[in-house]
Amino acid sequence: MRKLQAQGVHHITLTGADRQTSIDFWEGVLGMPFVFDQPNLDDPDEGHLYFDPGDGRLITIFTNENRKPVHSRTPMDPGCVHHIAFNVSKATWMQAVERLDARGIRHSGPKDRGFMDSIYFKDPLGLLIELACYKFEPPLGCSHADVMIEAHRQRVAAGDDHIMEVHLADAIELLVRRRQQTLSGDRDPKDPY
Template identity: 60%
Template sequence: MQRIQVQGVHHITLVGSTRQSAIDFWQGVLGMPFLFEQPNLGLESENHLYFDPGDGRLLTVFTNDAHPDAGRAAPREVGCVEHIAFNVSRASFQQAPARLEQRGISFTQRDRGFMDSIYLRDPNGLKVELACYKFETPSGFRDADVLMAAYRLRIARGDHHIDASHVADAIEQLIATRDRLE
């Protein structure tokens, strides 16, 4: 049986609360330009807001001004979304804690070995991650190429998780394969 081959994320749609709450968070806090809105064609009582998360794709939010912000953490159960991660530059990542503190938004910062993460919640409790790789992907390769090579090195070495040494060695290996092809 043949599979359907996907080619990337087209868009993500969230169930939000009010129009203004969505604009204040996604555009005001995270800097995603608000592109346009239209009715939710599947549910007439809702509006459908469209934002640009920075890569030319879309993040959309269903809103209904009769629904207040949830004011609680989104459920973390089987079948639920745990979090959505957005790429940020190293410079933006370094400025994020102060900017979130200025807005009174609580967050958690984590070192993930091959990347750094800041976690916060939208007004309806959805966990949002600001993620920044600790490496620069070499020309001609994808981030996934570096991570797969680093993973193979981690497994071969019996290490607990990917760290900077795995990433550095993976990049060196990838560049060597590219140089042999040229």
């Protein structure tokens, strides 16, 4: 038996309402360029809109002019999507409250998640959206996941409940130590003062 090895998210497709609601939200609120448009090849009564969330991957929306936006929360039954999180810069995250408030969009307010900062709000169809901003940059040649797994190990070893900045900093130091060579014979911390 062999795995079917995934190598990243190709795209996420959501069931939308009418075409303009999708364009107004995904491009007009979240700034995702509208990059492709065709019929839903499995249902000719629907449109299929494609948006670039910023990393070249795709968020796609099935639209139907007979479906209207509903503002209640999407189902949270087993198997349903709880929320979708999008990466934003620290500068954008710092403006999120002001910009959501200016549009009258209700939100959670800032949330400190230890390794990232978040804010949550619903799209026009009730899907919970998270804007997330990492509190760290991974060392050159490493991914955010590399830092996260090492920070998790640091957290568990320390007996802490959740990842905090100290675990991230220690994980980054360890990853740099592993990846980057040095001419020094001793890489332990020193006090030159």
